[in-house]
Amino acid sequence: xxxxxxxxxxxxxxxxxxxxxxxxxxxxxxxxxxxxxxxxxxxxxxxxxxxxxxxxxxxxxxxxxxxxxxxxxxxxxxxxxxxxxxxxxxxxxxxxxxxxxxxxxxxxxxxxxxxxxxxxxxxxxxxxxxxxxxxxxxxxxxxxxxxxxxxxxxxxxxxxxxxxxxxxxxxxxxxxxxxxxxxxxxxxxxxxxxxxxxxxxxxxxxxxxxxxxxxxxxxxxxxxxxxxxxxxxxxxxxxxxxxxxxxxxxxxxxxxxxxxxxxxxx
Amino acid sequence: xxxxxxxxxxxxxxxxxxxxxxxxxxxxxxxxxxxxxxxxxxxxxxxxxxxxxxxxxxxxxxxxxxxxxxxxxxxxxxxxxxxxxxxxxxxxxxxxxxxxxxxxxxxxxxxxxxxxxxxxxxxxxxxxxxxxxxxxxxxxxxxxxxxxxxxxxxxxxxxxxxxxxxxxxxxxxxxxxxxxxxxxxxxxxxxxxxxxxxxxxxxxxxxxxxxxxxxxxxxxxxxxxxxxxxxxxxxxxxxxxxxxxxxxxxxxxxxx
Numbered sequence: 067x068x069x070x071x072x073x074x075x076x077x078x079x080x081x082x083x084x085x086x087x088x089x090x091x092x093x094x095x096x097x098x099x100x101x102x103x104x105x106x107x108x109x110x111x112x113x114x115x116x117x118x119x120x121x122x123x124x125x126x127x128x129x130x131x132x133x134x135x136x137x138x139x140x141x142x143x144x145x146x147x148x149x150x151x152x153x154x155x156x157x158x159x160x161x162x163x164x165x166x167x168x169x170x171x172x173x174x175x176x177x178x179x180x181x182x183x184x185x186x187x188x189x190x191x192x193x194x195x196x197x198x199x200x201x202x203x204x205x206x207x208x209x210x211x212x213x214x215x216x217x218x219x220x221x222x223x224x225x226x227x228x229x230x231x232x233x234x235x236x237x238x239x240x241x242x243x244x245x246x247x248x249x250x251x252x253x254x255x256x257x258x259x260x261x262x263x264x265x266x267x268x269x270x271x272x273x274x275x276x277x278x279x280x281x282x283x284x285x286x287x288x289x290x291x292x293x294x295x296x297x298x299x300x301x302x303x304x305x306x307x308x309x310x311x312x313x314x315x316x317x318x319x320x321x322x323x324x325x326x327x328x329x330x331x332x
Numbered sequence: 333x334x335x336x337x338x339x340x341x342x343x344x345x346x347x348x349x350x351x352x353x354x355x356x357x358x359x360x361x362x363x364x365x366x367x368x369x370x371x372x373x374x375x376x377x378x379x380x381x382x383x384x385x386x387x388x389x390x391x392x393x394x395x396x397x398x399x400x401x402x403x404x405x406x407x408x409x410x411x412x413x414x415x416x417x418x419x420x421x422x423x424x425x426x427x428x429x430x431x432x433x434x435x436x437x438x439x440x441x442x443x444x445x446x447x448x449x450x451x452x453x454x455x456x457x458x459x460x461x462x463x464x465x466x467x468x469x470x471x472x473x474x475x476x477x478x479x480x481x482x483x484x485x486x487x488x489x490x491x492x493x494x495x496x497x498x499x500x501x502x503x504x505x506x507x508x509x510x511x512x513x514x515x516x517x518x519x520x521x522x523x524x525x526x527x528x529x530x531x532x533x534x535x536x537x538x539x540x541x542x543x544x545x546x547x548x549x550x551x552x553x554x555x556x557x558x559x560x561x562x563x564x565x566x567x568x569x570x571x572x573x574x575x576x577x578x579x580x581x582x583x584x585x586x587x588x
Contacts, residue, residue, distance in 0.1 A: 088427060116454055170345050170348075177349065178353075181574055185571070186532040186536075186570065189544065189547050189563055189566055189567075191536075193559070196373050272445055275446055276533065276537060280537055287446075290449055294452065297453075302449060302453075303450075306446065306450065309443065309446055310443075313441075
């Protein structure tokens with residue numbers, strides 16, 4: 067990264083007990099945002115409870131984490147996302163390997179995936195309800211469709227980056243297709259695949275939860291939309307905090323397990 | 333003709349892709365006609381095609397399209413101004429960048445669209461909710477890409493500017509900004525796509541606005557061919573937008 071050299075701040079230099087400027091600024095920003103929030107909550111400028119006090123949100127968060135019903139909803143959502151990731155991830159991986167392994171197939175079909183990938187998937191939800199019913203099936207389908215595209219496109223891209231020497235080594239050992247996939251392709255393309263899984267998890271989470279907010283009677287998405295319909299704002303904020311912590315945590319966890327951080331550093 | 337000969341032909345892969353799609357549609361039509369697939373769950377492709385003119389004329393598709401396009405346009409203007417400005421700000425103040433860049437990256441990865449019930453409460457069930465949702469979704473990628481573009485300016489270009497004793501604003505407008513433009517365009521394309529996805533998605537979810545609401549309404553009326561036709565229409569529109577944005581980016585990016 068080129069430094070323009072126009073502004074140089076003393077960074078990362080601990081001076082005795084004094085805070086590093088970056089940490090100090092971070093703390094200042096957080097404190098300013100929290101204070102601003104609390105002031106807005108107390109001012110009454112917005113409708114009551116649209117911006118509830120931090121204490122109310124913390125209380126709602128605490129109550130929710132103590133409630134066994136919350137964990138049953140969390141388990142439903144986790145189950146749906148887990149199955150969706152399994153179906154969408156595995157089929158995405160298979161399609162990605164086929165497309166990445168053959169130039170002909172890639173030129174024939176990859177454009178469809180490439181352009182369908184970024185389309186808003188939630189619009190397929192009415193179809194999924196008809197196909198798989200109003201229960202967890204339709205939510206799993208939404209998650210699987212969302213997850214399929216990033217995994218397939220990343221796997222296809224990863225296949226094409228594999229060192230040709232490795233493939234020739236496999237062929238010279240007369241490895242069969244299954245051996246080629248498990249011993250050569252997958253280990254050689256693990257980074258792009260893990261990156262695809264990471265992106266896939268993000269969109270599977272969105273697909274499943276949005277479907278839950280649209281039509282369901284279980285899951286975290288249902289809790290969010292229920293909090294909205296009974297106007298329990300502290301609970302809604304608490305749920306959103308939990309969701310963001312889970313999704314950002316899962317994202318960085320997969321990145322770390324897959325060694326993506328190491329690649330970036332090197 | 334063997335597969336190897338086919339592979340050598342230039343248009344063969346694209347033809348195969350198109351042909352497979354047509355064959356798939358014909359297969360589904362046949363399976364429904366013989367009763368292997370329930371026609372009350374999957375309507376016949378011929379019915380879906382026949383539903384297109386009806387949906388377009390009776391459901392005011394053009395007006396809905398313009399409504400969604402208007403929301404997307406407002407969101408893109410907002411997201412471009414704030415995103416590029418945010419990137420420039422973070423580049424200008426190094427300390428601010430060090431403190432907040434990881435936060436912006438975390439926001440870019442966060443499922444912001446799940447906040448739509450919150451936006452409903454704050455902005456009401458109106459176009460403003462949809463525009464703000466699109467704005468929130470597209471902001472972080474544009475900030476990050478603008479920052480990346482500005483930081484990636486080649487040292488030699490900056491030194492040229494310095495040797496001409498350019499002022500800070502001249503240095504920015506003559507050197508940094510033009511050098512960062514290609515990366516900023518990448519960010520804009522990403523940001524605008526995120527905005528568009530979220531706008532159509534939220535329209536569907538809150539049953540308000542343009543094309544997203546059309547799908548929801550047709551599904552609630554149990555007009556199956558109409559629902560499928562509307563979904564196909566939205567996908568076609570999205571694909572056209574993606575292709576246009578891609579072309580635009582390529583056209584605006586100077587060749588090296």
